[in-house]
Amino acid sequence: MVPGMTTNGGFEPVFCTVVPPHVLDKLARNDDPALSGPARRTLMRDSELRGRRRVTTEFALAAAPTAKAPSEQALRTIYDARHGTALPGTKVREEGADPGQDATVNRAYSGLGATFELFLKAYARHSIDGDGLPLDATVHYDENYNNAFWNGEQMVFGDGDGEIFLDFTIPIDVIGHELTHGVTQYTANLTYYGQPGALNESMSDVFGALIKQYTLGQTAAEADWLIGAGLLAPGVSGKALRSMKEPGSAYDDDVLGKDPQPGTMDDYVRTGRDNGGVHINSGIPNHAFYLAATALGGHAWEKAGQVWYDVLTGGELSDRAMFTDFAKLTVKAAKDRFGDGGEELQAVSKAWEQVGVRIS
Numbered sequence: 001m002v003p004g005m006t007t008n009g010g011f012e013p014v015f016c017t018v019v020p021p022h023v024l025d026k027l028a029r030n031d032d033p034a035l036s037g038p039a040r041r042t043l044m045r046d047s048e049l050r051g052r053r054r055v056t057t058e059f060a061l062a063a064a065p066t067a068k069a070p071s072e073q074a075l076r077t078i079y080d081a082r083h084g085t086a087l088p089g090t091k092v093r094e095e096g097a098d099p100g101q102d103a104t105v106n107r108a109y110s111g112l113g114a115t116f117e118l119f120l121k122a123y124a125r126h127s128i129d130g131d132g133l134p135l136d137a138t139v140h141y142d143e144n145y146n147n148a149f150w151n152g153e154q155m156v157f158g159d160g161d162g163e164i165f166l167d168f169t170i171p172i173d174v175i176g177h178e179l180t181h182g183v184t185q186y187t188a189n190l191t192y193y194g195q196p197g198a199l200n201e202s203m204s205d206v207f208g209a210l211i212k213q214y215t216l217g218q219t220a221a222e223a224d225w226l227i228g229a230g231l232l233a234p235g236v237s238g239k240a241l242r243s244m245k246e247p248g249s250a251y252d253d254d255v256l257g258k259d260p261q262p263g264t265m266d267d268y269v270r271t272g273r274d275n276g277g278v279h280i281n282s283g284i285p286n287h288a289f290y291l292a293a294t295a296l297g298g299h300a301w302e303k304a305g306q307v308w309y310d311v312l313t314g315g316e317l318s319d320r321a322m323f324t325d326f327a328k329l330t331v332k333a334a335k336d337r338f339g340d341g342g343e344e345l346q347a348v349s350k351a352w353e354q355v356g357v358r359i360s
């Protein structure tokens with residue numbers, strides 16, 4: 001069975017981590033136990049959690065429909081796992097409470113708020129399910145845990161091992177990335193394998209980047225287009241986990257290896273690992289988004305982001321969509337939203353041509 005799919009075609013949220021398994025695999029093989037130990041531990045924990053996901057599903061279908069209009073206010077709760085693995089842990093900050101002493105708690109709270117804000121203000125979406133879903137996050141998960149994930153119900157952040165990765169609440173786009181997996185789960189529910197899986201990953205990078213740009217008030221030209229800037233420890237040769245501007249250039253390090261992302265179909269990677277390269281080939285649609293957004297200029301969430309959002313949530317995108325299916329729908333959405341013969345249509349079409357994805 002393809003991972004992330006259910007036999008009955010039902011609703012199964014996937015377990016989405018921000019650090020892909022190929023990075024942790026490489027770390028786990030390192031001679032230095034200070035590096036391999038935390039990576040091995042993280043991999044073991046991740047595979048355990050992946051297995052557990054299969055039995056704790058369908059929360060969305062079970063949720064009672066709300067009669068009243070969803071709130072314009074986020075409903076955030078932050079929990080502290082205190083380096084254990086029991087979820088959600090001890091409640092440490094609720095919506096509206098003042099910031100406390102723990103910077104990690106405060107960053108998680110702000111990141112959840114920034115994500116809620118972008119989806120509400122730019123796309124009139126109330127929380128990740130469109131219906132005011134409360135946003136929960138747990139920080140200080142496990143010891144030296146080198147990852148962050150969305151488990152279908154909440155966000156979880158590790159502190160990193162301090163050698164390779166720092167605290168996973170540092171990059172706001174990582175928080176946005178994980179929560180966008182929730183949005184995808186509630187909308188197109190792209191299958192987490194192969195090209196639909198790479199599209200799922202790319203949606204998270206696109207909206208993660210937009211959440212950061214929206215928070216900083218940046219234009220497409222001002223943005224760094226990096227995912228996870230600030231996450232790599234000072235000794236690592238690299239600037240982030242991924243680059244949408246220049247896929248494949250985010251890091252090149254003795255311990256971590258080299259960023260394997262392609263930016264065009266010419267370099268498409270065929271692999272069975274990483275769920276068929278979901279964190280690898282996502283570089284291609286990521287780069288297309290970057291090209292469309294920078295060609296259009298201004299705030300990327302207003303035009304390119306709107307087109308991508310329209311496709312993700314419009315109901316026409318299949319959960320098995322390939323890059324070309326998605327690309328064609330963005331061309332149609334650009335036309336529907338901004339008119340035939342507009343610069344939006346032109347920029348979106350050209351972007352897909354540049355990365356080698358067929359739109360006709």
Ligand SMILES: [Zn+2]
Nearest residue numbers: 016017201204
């Ligand atoms: Zn992801």
